[in-house]
Amino acid sequence: PSLRFAPSKGNFYLYGGPRFAFNQNKEFTYQQGINPDYPNQVAPADVISDFSDVEKTIISMQVGMGYDMQLSKSTSKTQLVLSPFVAFHPYFGQNPRSIETWNLTTVRAGAVLKIGSGHRITPEEVIVKIPEVTFLVTSPVNVPGDLRVTETFPLRNYIYFDENSTDISKRYVLLNKDQVKDFKEDQVEVFKPNTKLAGRSKREMTVYYNILNILGDRMGKNPNSTIVLVGSSENGSAEGKLMATSVQKYLVDVFAINASRIAIEGRSKPKLPEEQIGGTRELVLLREGDRRVSVESSSPALLMEFQSGPDAPLKPVQINAVQVAPVASYVTFKVDGADEAFSTWQMEITDENGVVQNYGPYTKEEVSIPGTTILGTKPEGDYKVKMIGTNKTGEIVTKESTTHIVAWTPSKVEEGMRFSILYEFDDANAIAMYNKYLSEVVAPKIPANAKVIIHGYTDVIGEEDYNQTLSVKRATDVKDTLQNSVAKLGTTGVTFEMNGLGENENTAPFGNNLPEERAYNRTVIIDVVPQK
Known part of the structure; x- marks a missing residue:
């Protein structure tokens, strides 16, 4: 027997x-020959006995x-296998x-039939109910408009450091002394980062x-700030202090900020940590x-309107941006019931x-793709x-x-406005901090209709x-605050459209590979679009 x-x-x-092994016979035969020198000698008789x-x-x-070789068809009643x-x-x-x-040690080879x-065996018929799905393609009209957006962009007051390094990361734009005179906050695109964006x-x-150059420029223009x-470093407060010292040294050496205006501290965890106790x-x-390294200040010249204290956000930056295709201009493909019905789904467009493009596979029910990704250089199709x-x-x-896709095109007249507020990790309560900013800065800028x-x-x-x-x-929370504020101001005809888009990477405003990108994705973006 064998396994x-x-x-x-x-x-x-x-x-x-x-x-x-079972012994069947222990008998042996002992034979003796004759001496060749005596050919006439008679051989002794054989001795037959048992061991x-x-x-x-x-x-x-x-x-x-071994190896099984099928000799008969799998459907045949009689099966033959040669091994x-x-x-x-x-x-x-x-x-x-x-x-x-x-003892006997052997290696044996052979074949078994x-x-x-x-x-x-007729299998019992099992009826599997396949969930129904519906497939919907939504392609916005994307008629070129006359809207361009001026963005009030929040300045995240964190400088992130690479693992096991206390030097400022090369992702940040670092100037030399001679470049400081040419730096302007509203023209930061002159000094581009090395990071692929x-x-x-x-x-x-x-x-x-x-951020370091904006901070140095603002401190230089506001000498009392x-x-x-x-x-903060997981390796301890001493390393955290070295990280803060690197930032201080840059501001002192390049922007000539007096070191006495820049205090430094070291911690093993930031005051508002992302990693929570017990998290796995x-x-x-x-x-x-x-x-x-977190930048804290109590100087109004450096802070967002109506903010104060060490946790206050820094003053945002005004960006007169040529608008890129908004999420609302994307072509949306929705498969209702895909979560239950499919393991994956994909598309042929x-x-x-007759040129075919393939997208997928996907596991989510809804996918949004920029129209220009599908169209290429064509205006529509x-x-x-x-x-x-x-x-x-x-x-x-x-x-x-079937669908008709029209490419989104940038607008020509600068009228729209964009505002953003940032949240800490797993936080939904930043609205308390931004309440006055929303009601006294953003709401008054929303025109009628x-x-x-x-x-x-x-x-x-x-x-x-x-x-x-x-x-x-x-x-x-943002919508409720703005709605109430607009009503109190007496602004009429304002309509609100609100969506929570979660972590959907197809619609996320930023990437998710770097900590600063993830920090900026924890946001609510407010677009104010005037209607004619």
Whole structure:
């Protein structure tokens, strides 16, 4: 007997087990010849006898390997399988006599013909109910308008440091003394960072990566202003203080800020940490966000309107930006029921010339793609869209639709406004800090009959459903505050559109690879669009 083991799904197998031997005959014959020098000699008679002390039963072991070769059809009642094999029988346990140490060690090769017979089994029919899905393609008209946006961009007061380094990261724009005279806050695009930036957030992140230069420029223009640099490192407060010292040294050496105006502190964790006690998930990303130098100030010249105290945000930067395609201009593909029906789904998008583009696979029910990604250089076009879903049983389900896509084009007249507020990690209560800013700075700038579009976002840390709910709460709080403020001001005809977009990376305003990008994704963006 042996135990068979197949290491893969193929026909190759290994086997091993005990080997039993039963003695059937212990007789021997002893023959003697004659001496060649005496050819006439008569040979002695043969001696026939039995070996003494012969074991009746021998127990040992065997190991081997083989390969099954199917000789008959799988549907045939009689099955024939030829199995070539090789086996090793060690000497262990194979001593045939109890008074001696004879042993037999063998390697054997051969083939086994296996014959079997069976009957056909008709499987019980199981009816699997496939959930119904609907496929909807929404392509905005995207008629070129006359709107361009002036953005009030918040300046995140954190400088993030690379792991195991106390030097300012090369992602930040660092000037030399001779360049300071040419630096202007409203022209930061002159000094671009070395980091590769996504198009949608390129201008905004260029502003952020100039934070040290903006801070140095503002302190130079406001000689009474002071700051506190609080460095935080998981390696301890001493390293955190070295990180803060690097920032202080840059401001002193390059912008000639008196060192007495810049206090420094070191901590093992920031005052508002991302990593929480007892947390076990996504610790790498959370610790990247906690390895930073926070800029604190009580000087009004450096702070956002109506803010004070060490936790107050820095004054935002005005960006007169040429607008990039907004989320609302994207083509949306929605497969209702995909979560339940499909393991994955993808799309084939075919233009009028038969050129096919493939997108996916996706696992979410809704996907948004910029129209220009599909159109390329064409201003517009007609497309056939085939949704190909793979359901939980492996079957393919297809749905088809058609759509007309128009490329979004930048506007020409500068009228719109954009504002943003930032949240700390897993925070939905920044509204308390920004309440006065929203009611006394943003609301008065909303003209009659304007459309106010409010989008809430989160970073990718945490559960998707939780982040979706969090983004809705953030956006709802901002909408409620602005609605109440506009009503109190007596501004009429203002309409509000609000969406929480969660962590959806197709619609996120920034990337999620770096801690500063994730920090800026924890936001609510407010677009004020005048209506004619």
